[in-house]
Amino acid sequence: MKHLLIQGGRIIDPSQGIDVTGSLLIAEGKILWLGKGEATPPQPDYDVLPAQGLIICPGFIDLHCHLRQPGFEEKETIATGTKAAARGGFTTICCMPNTSPPLDNQTVVEFIKAKSASEGVVRVLPIGCISKGRRGEELAEMGELASAGVIAFSDDGEPMLNSHLMRQALDYSRAFDLPVIDHCEDKTLTAGGQMNEGVISTRLGLRGIPNAAEEIMVARDLALAQLTGGRLHIAHVTTEGSVELIRRAKEKGIKVSAEVTPHHLTLTEERVIGYDTNAKVNPPLRTKRDIKALIQGLNDNTIDIIATDHAPHTEADKLCEFDLAPFGISGLETALGSLMSLVHSGEIDLVALIAKLTQEPAQIIGNKYGGLGTLATGASADVTLFDPNLEWVVEPKAFASKGRNTPLAGERLKGRVMATIFQGNLVYKDDSIKVKAK
Amino acid sequence: MRTTGQKDNPALQIKPKVPETTSIWQHHHILDVDDFSREEIELVFHTTRAMKEVLSRPIKRVPTLRGKTLITLFYEPSTRTRLSFELAAKNLSADVANLSASASSVAKGESLVDTLSTLQALGADIVVMRHPHSGAPYIVTKYITASIVNAGDGWHAHPTQALLDLYTIQEHKESLKGLKAVIIGDIMHSRVARSNIWGLTTMGIEVTLCCPPTLLPAGLGGEQLPPVNVEPNIELALDGADMVMTLRLQLERQQAGLLPSIREYIQLYQLTEARLARAKPDALVFHPGPVNEGVEISPAVAHGPQSVINEQVTNGVAVRMALLYLLAGSQKQ
Numbered sequence: 001m002k003h004l005l006i007q008g009g010r011i012i013d014p015s016q017g018i019d020v021t022g023s024l025l026i027a028e029g030k031i032l033w034l035g036k037g038e039a040t041p042p043q044p045d046y047d048v049l050p051a052q053g054l055i056i057c058p059g060f061i062d063l064h065c066h067l068r069q070p071g072f073e074e075k076e077t078i079a080t081g082t083k084a085a086a087r088g089g090f091t092t093i094c095c096m097p098n099t100s101p102p103l104d105n106q107t108v109v110e111f112i113k114a115k116s117a118s119e120g121v122v123r124v125l126p127i128g129c130i131s132k133g134r135r136g137e138e139l140a141e142m143g144e145l146a147s148a149g150v151i152a153f154s155d156d157g158e159p160m161l162n163s164h165l166m167r168q169a170l171d172y173s174r175a176f177d178l179p180v181i182d183h184c185e186d187k188t189l190t191a192g193g194q195m196n197e198g199v200i201s202t203r204l205g206l207r208g209i210p211n212a213a214e215e216i217m218v219a220r221d222l223a224l225a226q227l228t229g230g231r232l233h234i235a236h237v238t239t240e241g242s243v244e245l246i247r248r249a250k251e252k253g254i255k256v257s258a259e260v261t262p263h264h265l266t267l268t269e270e271r272v273i274g275y276d277t278n279a280k281v282n283p284p285l286r287t288k289r290d291i292k293a294l295i296q297g298l299n300d301n302t303i304d305i306i307a308t309d310h311a312p313h314t315e316a317d318k319l320c321e322f323d324l325a326p327f328g329i330s331g332l333e334t335a336l337g338s339l340m341s342l343v344h345s346g347e348i349d350l351v352a353l354i355a356k357l358t359q360e361p362a363q364i365i366g367n368k369y370g371g372l373g374t375l376a377t378g379a380s381a382d383v384t385l386f387d388p389n390l391e392w393v394v395e396p397k398a399f400a401s402k403g404r405n406t407p408l409a410g411e412r413l414k415g416r417v418m419a420t421i422f423q424g425n426l427v428y429k430d431d432s433i434k435v436k437a438k
Numbered sequence: 439m440r441t442t443g444q445k446d447n448p449a450l451q452i453k454p455k456v457p458e459t460t461s462i463w464q465h466h467h468i469l470d471v472d473d474f475s476r477e478e479i480e481l482v483f484h485t486t487r488a489m490k491e492v493l494s495r496p497i498k499r500v501p502t503l504r505g506k507t508l509i510t511l512f513y514e515p516s517t518r519t520r521l522s523f524e525l526a527a528k529n530l531s532a533d534v535a536n537l538s539a540s541a542s543s544v545a546k547g548e549s550l551v552d553t554l555s556t557l558q559a560l561g562a563d564i565v566v567m568r569h570p571h572s573g574a575p576y577i578v579t580k581y582i583t584a585s586i587v588n589a590g591d592g593w594h595a596h597p598t599q600a601l602l603d604l605y606t607i608q609e610h611k612e613s614l615k616g617l618k619a620v621i622i623g624d625i626m627h628s629r630v631a632r633s634n635i636w637g638l639t640t641m642g643i644e645v646t647l648c649c650p651p652t653l654l655p656a657g658l659g660g661e662q663l664p665p666v667n668v669e670p671n672i673e674l675a676l677d678g679a680d681m682v683m684t685l686r687l688q689l690e691r692q693q694a695g696l697l698p699s700i701r702e703y704i705q706l707y708q709l710t711e712a713r714l715a716r717a718k719p720d721a722l723v724f725h726p727g728p729v730n731e732g733v734e735i736s737p738a739v740a741h742g743p744q745s746v747i748n749e750q751v752t753n754g755v756a757v758r759m760a761l762l763y764l765l766a767g768s769q770k771q
Binding site: 197198199200201202203204205206207208210270274275277319320321322323324 | 472550551569571572573574576577591592593594595629632655656657658660661662663
């Protein structure tokens with residue numbers, strides 16, 4: 001394979017503390033050379049991908065997405081989900097185990113690995129179940145799942161209601177140094193809930209989901225993490241109270257990491273007005289006050305990473321009464337554009353944002369799959385190029401994902417992925433990008 | 439209005455004496471009262487008066503909606519609302535068809551949109567819809583052009599009920615502005631309460647909500663909601679009230695843990711003669727029906743001299759005639 005020079009962009013790699021204008025040479029799937037300014041590579045022959053005006057950074061890593069395969073192929077497949085990831089600048093995505101059958105045994109792990117090797121265009125890392133069948137009754141065979149290659153355990157979608165079992169999970173998983181990811185929701189408080197509980201739920205006559213439903217479980221999980229010394233990762237944090245609980249837990253040295261989604265960082269409960277089922281998501285879109293706390297949590301590293309919780313559904317799934325629509329937003333292809341609004345408004349620093357999408361999730365995943373989230377020489381050539389200022393209009397029909405369920409349809413976003421390189425291969429490029437021989 | 443070709447019956451040639459100022463009417467659908475201006479509500483009052491005059495004639499029928507097809511689509515059982523709409527439409531000479539559907543038998547609302555598309559293809563000009571899920575009529579309006587009248591959606595809204603309640607108040611009171619209204623009962627789960635809060639406050643009526651805190655919706659006092667007072671003590675809430683509305687208490691609220699017992703609810707919140715005596719002597723008593731006599735309201739009050747429960751039902755037909763008339767006008771434009 002010919003060498004490829006990504007030429008003349010702003011290279012940002014938080015893992016190495018690099019933020020320079022320069023060029024990146026990749027060959028045989030690896031990062032070969034990084035040159036500052038006008039430096040030219042030592043190799044004589046290569047193709048050139050011009051990157052003037054673009055940001056060059058490690059490929060994004062999504063610790064939380066739903067690929068729906070096996071079981072719900074009408075919503076998404078590994079083929080379409082990884083294409084959507086590539087369009088969104090993601091080169092590594094971690095798929096949640098709420099498939100059918102669920103990812104609670106090594107056979108399903110092997111299926112995911114085989115499917116992603118044959119049909120996927122980016123790296124898919126599976127997350128195994130905490131409990132058999134995601135029923136919350138007994139532990140899945142976590143050791144076997146770990147050997148098969150899962151990078152974490154979660155019953156995502158189903159919170160772990162049984163405190164005893166959550167304790168065992170956090171304790172048992174220490175043997176493999178893998179995190180347990182909990183979807184924090186006290187179901188006794190959320191039964192029938194459709195959206196954030198507050199002014200808008202009252203106005204619309206929809207049953208509310210109070211902040212406390214999340215915070216109670218966050219508090220419990222933190223206490224159990226402290227008790228066991230296990231690694232806890234809190235999925236999709238949405239409330240001011242949760243951020244405060246996690247902040248205090250980190251001060252105490254509890255082993256906890258946390259994620260927030262682009263939609264919870266940028267959209268409020270008001271999106272539900274008009275009964276837009278594409279704004280129905282669990283946990284629900286909250287308030288401006290919560291968003292402010294989430295951003296603060298990102299900026300002081302209380303919240304470690306940004307993950308999409310990409311949850312594709314078919315149009316028919318969402319074309320119904322609000323109460324009957326499934327929860328979820330298709331998020332891979334709008335993540336960067338949404339998040340860049342926070343950079344443009346000055347609320348989040350660009351380099352910090354990239355860290356939350358690359359280096360930080362790589363740290364949670366660990367080295368099981370080699371060094372991820374870095375442009376260090378010798379690392380897998382997973383590279384994302386994006387234009388921070390290019391404006392574009394969200395057109396769900398143009399999504400690679402089968403899930404067109406986004407509340408952002410028709411909206412203008414500023415910041416767009418222009419090319420995604422996975423293991424040295426150009427797996428997505430915008431039409432305006434032309435690769436030329438030197 | 440079409441008056442030609444109707445020479446078969448001289449009574450049909452008599453138009454309702456409706457006001458001329460229908461240009462302030464902005465609605466193609468009637469989904470809730472939250473998007474009604476004060477002027478529009480007053481137009482509904484004027485038009486309703488004309489319809490009441492029609493109802494007082496020996497032949498209670500005008501040709502206003504002749505050639506129009508109205509379909510009632512009810513996903514929830516209802517006797518009075520459905521019958522009220524049906525009579526209203528027939529009094530205006532519309533063709534009326536009724537469809538009952540079961541929301542539980544349709545797992546996916548795609549069939550909701552499909553059902554409405556079918557009704558439209560069958561020639562429906564107006565669909566009167568009741569649905570157990572909040573917002574169902576809103577979702578439908580994105581896909582069809584027929585007018586939708588919301589006859590109650592989940593906990594959300596019941597606009598025609600609120601408008602007939604307002605109409606009934608103004609028949610008794612010289613001015614609405616500054617009146618004090620008290621709504622007692624299961625506010626959280628009540629579409630009647632929600633729509634009434636919008637309508638009452640739009641007309642300048644001060645609203646006090648009275649219920650156990652577990653039946654009060656979240657976020658009151660927020661920017662997106664009309665201003666209301668909250669007083670959980672029924673005696674204090676009723677002090678000086680001009681009108682009192684009690685709501686039906688669903689017995690399953692107790693099962694859901696929102697109330698310790700129906701017995702205690704009766705002790706704390708039943709509208710009795712003794713409690714009603716704290717309101718103004720000419721205070722009106724409303725109930726949207728059906729009434730649980732002896733639960734939220736004592737039989738003596740429900741049938742007492744201050745009760746306007748039967749007037750609400752009578753006015754319901756006239757108000758719905760007025761609304762259908764106004765909708766038909768907007769369709770012509």
